Amino acid sequence: MSEGSDDVAQRLKWMLELLKFQDALASTTACSRLINSMEDIVKGIKQKLGKVELELLTEQKVRDSLKEKYAMAISERRHFASLLKAFQFKNQL
Numbered sequence: 001m002s003e004g005s006d007d008v009a010q011r012l013k014w015m016l017e018l019l020k021f022q023d024a025l026a027s028t029t030a031c032s033r034l035i036n037s038m039e040d041i042v043k044g045i046k047q048k049l050g051k052v053e054l055e056l057l058t059e060q061k062v063r064d065s066l067k068e069k070y071a072m073a074i075s076e077r078r079h080f081a082s083l084l085k086a087f088q089f090k091n092q093l
Contacts, residue, residue: 007048014041 017037025031 010044014044017041 014037017034021034
């Protein structure tokens with residue numbers, strides 16, 4: 001099963017547990033299970049958030065690296081353009 005379908009299945013399971021909320025209020029055992037289920041939901045959300053934040057950090061590092069390479073390429077282009085201009089000027093004399 002793919003990660004996306006695992007997430008969907010987990011969310012559906014959590015939704016079904018939440019629908020049992022009224023039943024959970026009727027007994028302490030069911031209420032404990034509901035609380036545990038909600039704690040599991042929070043843990044799952046925190047894990048997913050951590051994973052997404054890590055992916056974001058990785059993407060930001062890639063972006064920063066590409067920005068640096070781009071800035072270096074622009075600098076080199078300007079340098080070569082000025083050298084070409086100087087060379088062309090020298091050849092005109």
